Amino acid sequence: MRPVGSPTPAPAIRPRRRPDLTLPLPQRDPALAVPLPLPPPSSTAMGTPPIASGQPLPTPSLSDLERVRRIGSGSGGTVWMVRHRTTGRIYAMKVIYGNHEESVRRQICREIEILRTADNPFVVRCHGMYDQAGEIQVLLEYMDGGSLEGHRITSERFLADVARQVLSGLAYLHRQKIVHRDIKPSNLLINGARQVKIADFGVGRILAQTMDPCNSAVGTIAYMSPERINTDLNHGIYDGYAGDIWSFGLSILEFYLGRFAFGDNLGRQGDWASLMCAICYSNPPEAPQTASSEFRSFIACCLQKDPARRLTAVQLLQHPFITHQSSSSSSSAAVIPHP
Template sequence: MVEKTIIETGQTELPSKNTGSPPSPAQRTIVEAALESGVGTDMTADLRTKTIVEDDLFAPASKTPPGGPPAPPTAMIGKVLENKFKIIRKIGDGGMGVVYEAEHLHLKKRFAIKSIRAEFTENPNFQSRFDQEAKTQALLQHPNIIQVTDFLNVDGQYFLVMEYVEGMGLDKVLAQKKIDEDGILSVLKDVLKGLSDAHAKGIVHRDIKPSNILITRDNTAKLMDFGIAMLVEEDRSGRHSVAGTPAYMSPEQITNPESTDFKSDIYSLGIVMYQALVGKRPFDGDTDRQTQMNQVHRDLPPIQSVAPHTAPELARIIEKALKKNPQQRFASCTEFYASIEAYLRQIHLECRSCKFVNRVKNKYALKGEKCEKCGKPLSMKSKFTKIWAAAFAISGSIILIYLLYPWPGKLDVKTTPEDAIVSIDGEEKGNSPLEISLAPGEYKIEIKKEKFEVFFSPVLIRKNQKTALDIKLQKPDELPRLAFEAIKQSYQEASYLCRDLNDLAASKQNLEIAQSIGDSALTDAYRNQIDELEKNIQDGFDKYTHCFQDLKAINAEIRKNAYNRYVQSLADKGGSKANVSIVWMHFDQYVHQGRSDATWKKDIAKFC
């Protein structure tokens, strides 16, 4: 048996929480709705704890440990653990162990402490697993996770110390059928935020289900029992067994439990989402074994045939989360969250007259819907549209005038060695280093110095911009080798840029999702990652262009021969000529048009 602890309350008025999406007109706080249906009718106004015991096919049978039976739970009352946690009372008892309310003697703060039953700790590897799990659990500090604050080993008896939270299990809330679609999606978004934080730290829950989701008094959803499944997933012989609850387990968790990763948690939450919105679980069988076989082999029943009221967009979200193939599910919890948030944005529309938030089928495809409060037609268009259009037209004219005026540009020429003669369109302009203003357009540059190859190149001058040439003049006998090295180096720089550009695109997408879920830690991490990648990309294009500068200073025939030799060397190693041809095309563009990072990015992003 596996037990899950929740706190129920007899109070009927709870503060609502701003979830980031507008609530529906009839939405009430989740726990309030459940309580009104009778959950707390036999209770006093004080809080009390109940224990939910659920069948688990893989929980070990009860057994008297060596040395005699454990002390009865009442014997723990009044004891002090590690000179700081005083046991106040027993608040739960289940297959996993006994849960107590405790007071920290120094902090004067309440905690929930779970003692783990002896049969789970008999495995000789348990101690090391327990210590490792303690370090892992310390990483989980998130408002949507019940935090395990400490792990204790007192005379061979193991305890988990958790924050003490007042609320109600999602399983109880769903049983009352008093939570609407908006409320369910708000709970799921909270859970996804907590899971996203855990997954970012490499931690997988392995046992997502309604009884492991606590709805607090302020309507925040919190995940609990992180790490519990991991602690007990080995039997006494040290072999891996299956940890989890069959009705919520992913196919890979059943068939190959050692390979379970975060995609399994996404699947389990998909089952919770299906159950909450459809009203039943999709793969239940007559036995736990049959349920497991259904998870692995049975196709998901078409959601709209089972629950016709479900919006097609919402059905597609559930179906994606419940793909049998993990690679076809959401790539991350943040992507899962973003899909729910997009759906919520689609079905909520504020009336522009009275500001009432209406629930519609699709605010982007309105069909004469009217505001539920004031009765006026709903619209996505603003009365200020024409004003803004006129303002944009005026500003556009100003910008157009600025863009069309032929502002002069500058050419900055540097050479190694210096004091080379610089000619522009056949007219000598001076010796390097040289800076000169030129009207926008294309010019032919010639640079000469005794005992060095003559440098020829077209240069494009853009208005109000500086074009810099930093040319290393070459002696004739060095040119073939230098041309080959320049082509080789430019090819390598393009490979590095491809990797960074693809990483940047993924990081920007993840940043948007992290911002939409309000996770400041993930947002900061992705911003730092983006800053570093953008710096690397800028440096990479500088190096890429520098290779072209070196190559440009070499005679065209020598360049072409070097290119053919490098293509052949790649072919001998099984390399691709197509990618080298992209680099060569960029070099040709550089020679005739100048540097073009924006155009090159699109080509190089496909390079790898």
């Protein structure tokens, strides 16, 4: 028995007999694992950028969209300005009439999903599609300035800036292996900030439907390249990218002239034969002598009969008309409607 007050001896430290032994970690059955829930997606308020480049924004519910007013109509459908009730964000909604076969609808859905990934400041964003009661409705970015159709651009500086923006959008689409096939003034939209964007890329080609009275068969043919109308001109080979450049050049020249480059009334009275002959067999339109040499050269680089001789969108962005004029672009450039 230890006397009271005597110190307690320290316990003896026994060495481990097997220092190499370890306790095994418990093995978890993956089938029983319960993942933690992901955080809810953030709301897409007005002006909120895409979550990531190339990733589409969430499509608003159709029931959350209210029609504000009609902004365009044609034989194939109607374009509405719509407002998202929750955020107040404004969109353009294209309502396309007609019953489409199931195979066509599936193709449209696939194409729209591709178009939704397009993320470029010079291309109108496609936010999604709704298929309800026999109508296909496409939700698009709203451009408050409307299209450039029927406008004359008198300043080469501003025209160069318009051309630069359209070419930037075309270069992006072509890098994504997307051919527009219907570049024309009515498909080039502008907003209050003087931003110009390409619209209806892919959608018009997929549906082959009209969205406004001017988007008729004649209007479409008017901006087609010669080799697209007459395949014999290029041994049956059609380069869609070069075709877009022809349509672009014709549109830019129309802005400068204030009229259709092949003639104001050509094809307007249903004389399609004269229109197609002019495109396929006459000399390409030229910019007038009153224009600068840079602009005349620029138009000539676009409107070549031989598609192989047309410059690409990337090459045209390096043309002196773009690089020289755009660098000194003036905000006071005039846009004058057709007389």
